[in-house]
Amino acid sequence: MTSESAPATGSIEAVSVDEAADVVEEIVEDAASAPRERLLIALDIDGTILLEDETYSPGVVDAVAEAQRLGHEVMLATGRSWEGTRHILEHLAITPEYVVCSNGAVILKRVGAADAGASYERFHTEEFDATEVLQLLRDHLPSARYMVELPDGRRLYTDHMDEWNVSRADRVPFEQLSAQPVSRVVVVSEDDTDEDFVDLVSRIGLNEVSYAVGWSAWLDIAPQGIDKATGLELVRDWLGIDAARVVVIGDGRNDIGMFRWARAHGGRAIAMGQGPDEVLSEASELTASVTEGGVTAVLKAL
Numbered sequence: 001m002t003s004e005s006a007p008a009t010g011s012i013e014a015v016s017v018d019e020a021a022d023v024v025e026e027i028v029e030d031a032a033s034a035p036r037e038r039l040l041i042a043l044d045i046d047g048t049i050l051l052e053d054e055t056y057s058p059g060v061v062d063a064v065a066e067a068q069r070l071g072h073e074v075m076l077a078t079g080r081s082w083e084g085t086r087h088i089l090e091h092l093a094i095t096p097e098y099v100v101c102s103n104g105a106v107i108l109k110r111v112g113a114a115d116a117g118a119s120y121e122r123f124h125t126e127e128f129d130a131t132e133v134l135q136l137l138r139d140h141l142p143s144a145r146y147m148v149e150l151p152d153g154r155r156l157y158t159d160h161m162d163e164w165n166v167s168r169a170d171r172v173p174f175e176q177l178s179a180q181p182v183s184r185v186v187v188v189s190e191d192d193t194d195e196d197f198v199d200l201v202s203r204i205g206l207n208e209v210s211y212a213v214g215w216s217a218w219l220d221i222a223p224q225g226i227d228k229a230t231g232l233e234l235v236r237d238w239l240g241i242d243a244a245r246v247v248v249i250g251d252g253r254n255d256i257g258m259f260r261w262a263r264a265h266g267g268r269a270i271a272m273g274q275g276p277d278e279v280l281s282e283a284s285e286l287t288a289s290v291t292e293g294g295v296t297a298v299l300k301a302l
Contacts, residue, residue: 212254
C-alpha cells in the first residue's frame with residue numbers, strides 16, 4: 001500500500017465508502033503480492049495432472065499459473081519421454097528451467113528466456129547396456145512390445161502401439177534394441193496386469209537396473225539407482241533451492257522414489273487419492289483424486 005493510500009500512523013481520516021474500498025483493495029493486493037519463500041514443485045503427469053483420456057484435471061491449468069505467479073518453480077517429473085512431455089508444458093503455459101523425463105534418466109534444460117517460445121535441450125542423460133535385461137524379459141514375455149530410448153532422444157520399438165508417441169522413433173527387430181547403450185527400456189504386455197508385472201520382476205530379479213510398474217502392465221526400466229528422485233535432486237541443487245522447500249505430487253509406483261526423497265529432507269510428498277495403497281503409504285500427505293482436482297487443491301492452499 002502506498003503512503004498516499006493510508007492516513008499517518010495514529011491518525012484518523014474520514015473518507016468516502018468508495019475511497020475506503022480502494023484502500024482495502026490495495027491492502028489485499030499488497031498482501032497477495034508479498035514475497036514468499038520459493039518452492040520447487042514437481043508434478044507427475046499421468047494420473048496427476050492428466051486423466052486417463054488425456055484431458056486435464058479440473059482447475060489444474062489455472063492453479064499452476066497462480067503458483068508460478070507467486071514465484072514458485074513449477075516443473076514436471078515424468079516417466080514420459082521428452083517427445084511425450086513437451087506439449088504438456090505448452091498447454092500448461094509454463095517454461096521451467098528444467099524438466100525431468102524418462103523417470104529421471106533424462107533432464108532437459110531451457111534454452112534462453114522463460115517465454116512462450118522457449119526451447120529445451122538434453123542437458124543430462126543416464127545410460128546403460130540393456131542387452132541382458134532385454135533378453136531376460138523376452139524369455140518371460142515373448143509376446144510383449146518393447147521400446148528403448150537412446151541417449152540422444154531417438155527411440156526404437158518392436159511393434160506399434162496407439163499409446164506410444166513414435167515421433168523420432170524407428171521400428172526395428174528386437175535384436176537391434178540393444179545394439180547401443182540406452183537411457184530407458186519400456187515393456188508393455190497386453191496379456192498381463194500390473195500385478196502380473198510386479199510378480200514377474202520379483203521372480204526374475206531385476207537387480208542391476210531401476211524399474212517401475214505402471215497401471216496397465218507397463219514396465220519402465222532405467223539405469224541402476226536412477227529414478228525421479230535422482231533427477232530432482234540434481235535440479236534442486238542446480239536451482240539452489242533448499243531441500244525442505246520441495247513439494248512433489250504423484251500417483252504411481254514410479255513416484256515412490258521421489259516421495260521418499262522429499263520426506264527424507266523435510267519436503268512434502270503428496271499422493272493423489274486414487275493411487276494404490278503401496279504408493280499412498282509412502283506419501284506424507286494425501287489429496288483428492290485426479291478427477292476431483294487433487295493438484296488444484298494443493299496448489300491453491302500454498
